[in-house]
Amino acid sequence: MSKPLHKLSATEVVALTRSGKLSVEDAKALIARVQERDPVVKGWAHFDPEIVLASARALDKIPTEKRGPLHGVAVGVKDVIYTKDFPTQQFSPIYKDDHPKLDASCILTLRASGALIFGKTHTTEFATCQKGPPTSNPHDPKRSPGGSSSGSGAVVGDFQVPLALGTQTGGSTIRPASYNGIFALKPTWNAISREGLKMYSITCDTLGLYSRDVKDLDLLTEVFRLKDDVPPPAAPLDLTKAKFGFVKSHVWPKAQPSVISAWETAKELLVAAGAEVEEVDLPTDFDNLGIWHRNILHMEGQAAFLGDYLSTPEQLDPWVTKHVVNDTATTRKEQLESYDNIARLRPVIDSIAAKYTALITPSVTDEAPVLEEPLRFTGDASFNLMWTVLHLPVVNVPGFVGPNGMPIGLSLVSPRYTEQALLHTVRQVEKVFAKGGWKLE
Template identity: 30%
Template sequence: MSETSCARAPGRLGDLMKGIVAGDISPSELVDMYLARIDEVQPLAEPWRVVDAEGARRVAEQRTAEARSGALRGPLHGIPVAVKDIIDVAGFPTRCNARMLEDAPPATADAEVVAALRCAGAIIMGKAHTTEFAFTYPSPARNPHNLAHTPGGSSSGSAAAVASGCVPLALGTQTMASVNRPAAYCGIGAFKPSSRLLSTYGVSLLAPMYDTVGFYGQTTADAIAMFEALAPPHVVPAAAPLGGVLVLDDPLIFDMVPAMAAALERMVEACREAGIAVERARSPVPFEEIRQLHWRTMHYEVGRLHTRRLGAGDGISDRFRAVIEEGLGIDDETYLADRTTLQAVRARIGETMKGRAVLWPAAPGPAPEGLDWTGDPRYIAPWTALGGPMVTIPAGVDGSGLPLAGILIGRPGDDANMCALARTVAAAAEVLP
């Protein structure tokens, strides 16, 4: 570990589960190992808002005894997980990195997704840092690959916790680019399901039409496996699998840096060499228009949902106050018209995809230097507006050693089929930093 970097692979989910099942490693040993790593990392990358060492060890003892008797609770039995601090964990405050919530009382119940994690056998290690109310005001977390660079946002601590080797899995949320972009910047895998597929009970919402719980792992396959462990039973593959990859050309992404463009082309060639069908097409709708539709509808919802925060004085940042006020300035008619337009745009883009997934750059380039800005969400936000599942696939590093990534996107409801195709694409094209 250097003075500028604390990145470390946390371990792959499949290997960890095999070790637990075989008795080669116990959940208690895993928890102690990750707690020791947290002690090393926290002063540097600061991914954690709070660590529940005592609670994690107590649960790990129980999971260890169960594993020894062959009574595994589920596919994540004994696996430590970080939870973004806009998601309720019983007994701990949900502070949302907001000054006005510094004295928030402990949550009285788990969020639905946290309860599902416990049922799958996972061990909650603590709460990871988030940007303020999951918008743009940054958290203290830093990018493990270069501590002078942002880890992205808003799920900054969740991505940094995995990329620094503190936990193998983590929960985040996405309203604009908050799962897939931090994964890209930190060089790890992520899966963002279709919008509104999973329950957001117990999640502090930002803009309900878009707010979606997402999943982090060292690899693309790990993030997908975490989603599959928690997915409701009605998430099943469609009769026809996704038939390959579509590379869309659109002016929105013409400003990507050369290293990102080269990484995307390497992914395309790797897919072709693996026998995955790849086609190119121009977008039927300018993605800048989709981005603006997303921006207005999101801000409208932020304004309506968070208007009560305006009375908090300096308990909220000037940035968040400004977005609330901007949202309140958007009238109902504009919002409803934009939602109607989005429905039509989804249909046009879906027709162009025709049973394929789109391969697209995750960002114009690697994580920018500095901690006051969480990076550029433009490439991901329009896809969030379109509502389909989205997977971050690491694609190596640039000349300075910072991670690059592509994203693979399906149509809304394609989640199960996307899991299968994304595993295939990642097997061919994923390059871990």
């Protein structure tokens, strides 16, 4: 191996393990990496090297012909996702040290595919709330790794594991990807089962995937069987035949100079690569998506957290409580109109997106914010909300750098259930964006 283990992608680990050059137990190099870096990054809510090593040894005993497509790959798991071998604490005092002996559906799939479940990564309380966990951005510990998938984004960005699971209800997968300079796929809503995750908004909660290499996202889409009706061609995308729709959306006024600069650079680089780019003005109805998204989260959060509120109200963050007590007096009528209007727009945005190789939109408003105690605010999700509630797949593609040297990514978006085509596009676009100045190392 020319590279140290912690620098390997999942795809590389799989290949080396398959050829016998690597054992799963070699993951102790990753354990060492965690032990070295966790005092700074603080990405893990629970990490138990003994259990990881025991799992690794068990995986090493599986005969070659019975090994799965992720055999031996270490995966970090956001701490709102139930795992049999580790506690699931939700960054909530209510669930401190709580350990339901349950594997979420996605964990069953990962285990059956040979993954090495590596530990639980920090989240905001129940993947809600503005208040961040202790995690820092690996590229600047003074800054936020984003949230709510704070730990998952940070430990992948910090080369502690090649893959991690996050979730997204607003911008909780894509925003940390941008802040940590890595890839993330937020698939179509429910394309991966969200069973076995603490629920916030049933309409929005989506399992998300982190990696440092787009090929690893391909691997994960195979594992989770995300299949387009029409698979993309085997040949790489020819950028001179590609057309990208740049969507500013109603949130554009929130874009800071760092993001505007990335946006302009992306356009120039794509044009230089021979692609066509055009700005897409969405119909004015789409301007309401922010408020509709908010109505849905508020009212679905009311149902989701009622049980915790009635059981242990004093241990809930006020951000959670306000849903249950309906502090804004949101009505069922508003909730239903939000559902119905958004549902009406889903096929509309599918049609718009289908006219382009991909839509491109900001992942964030700015570089990762500087952490301020005690809130440790995880940043602004404004650019992510509409795509979450519209259920479209989104990939954060890193490539750009802000004035503070922090990474900035852009979101590529495609119609519902076209993850394969979207990743096919990303494989070429990432090479173009890589000229934007960001290099993860």
